Amino acid sequence: LMQAFFEAWYGQVITAIVAVLLILVGIGIVAGRKKNRRQATRMLVFSAAAIALATVLSFLKIVELPQGGSLTLFSMFAITLIGYFYGPAQGILCGMAYGLIQLILGPYVIHPAQLVIDYPLAFGMLGLSGFLNKRPDGLLAGYMLGVFGRLVMAVLSGVIFFADYAGEMDPFIYSVGYNIAYLGGEALLTAVVFMVVPAVKKTVERIKTIALAQ
Numbered sequence: 001l002m003q004a005f006f007e008a009w010y011g012q013v014i015t016a017i018v019a020v021l022l023i024l025v026g027i028g029i030v031a032g033r034k035k036n037r038r039q040a041t042r043m044l045v046f047s048a049a050a051i052a053l054a055t056v057l058s059f060l061k062i063v064e065l066p067q068g069g070s071l072t073l074f075s076m077f078a079i080t081l082i083g084y085f086y087g088p089a090q091g092i093l094c095g096m097a098y099g100l101i102q103l104i105l106g107p108y109v110i111h112p113a114q115l116v117i118d119y120p121l122a123f124g125m126l127g128l129s130g131f132l133n134k135r136p137d138g139l140l141a142g143y144m145l146g147v148f149g150r151l152v153m154a155v156l157s158g159v160i161f162f163a164d165y166a167g168e169m170d171p172f173i174y175s176v177g178y179n180i181a182y183l184g185g186e187a188l189l190t191a192v193v194f195m196v197v198p199a200v201k202k203t204v205e206r207i208k209t210i211a212l213a214q
Contacts, residue, residue: 039214046211047082047094054078054098055105062189063182067165068108068118069154071182076126077190080146081204083130084139085211091127091146099123114161117153125149139201140194147187154179 057075064070079098083091099119109115128149129142158165158175166174194200 039212042211042213043086043090046085047090047097050078050082050094051098051101055101058102058105063185065178065182067162067178069179069182071185071189074186074190074193076147076150076183076186077143079123079126080129080143081207083127083146084133084142084204085208086130087133088127088130091130092124093127095126095146096120096124098126111161114157117157117160122150122153122157125153139204140191143190144187147183151179151183154183 054075057078058070058072060073060075061070062073079095080091082094099122102123103109103115103119107115108118126146126149129138129146132138132142132145135141155172155175158178159171162175163171165178
């Protein structure tokens with residue numbers, strides 16, 4: 001009965017909405033620990049803005065693969081910025097909320113556990129960028145770490161739930177190749193933009209200064 005509920009579109013939407021609300025409460029709790037109320041409010045505003053921006057960018061698809069997954073215009077980067085600004089806890093919560101919004105907008109679910117891995121967990125990994133936010137190269141390095149974390153979740157899901165698509169190929173190799181095709185492609189595109197347009201990093205650093213203002 002529970003599996004039928006999760007496989008139905010309404011079950012996925014209800015689950016995602018409830019989970020988003022819970023995660024937003026969690027974001028509020030994390031932000032509320034800040035001594036400065038103005039800074040806590042700014043954290044919530046920037047998190048919401050990043051989720052909204054990433055959602056819009058997710059519709060700008062360069063490539064969309066048949067079994068799920070698409071190469072978009074920098075949607076992952078928008079989420080990794082929250083980890084870069086505020087650290088991993090806020091970044092992971094923000095990513096999880098974004099992942100559940102993706103579930104609402106375009107669900108591809110065959111099992112409840114796959115839902116959890118492919119949406120809140122996979123997108124939540126983008127917040128790992130926060131672990132490198134103190135490094136001089138933390139902006140791009142953190143982004144790459146976040147994308148790698150999402151790749152690990154996507155490969156795990158592919159091996160467990162989509163092995164039939166591999167045919168005669170080893171499911172692990174198939175899953176790695178399939179998911180690198182779009183996640184790696186978007187990461188490469190983002191890295192190229194960083195190298196070709198140095199002003200991007202300067203702009204992000206200015207925004208970070210505003211985001212962290214007391």
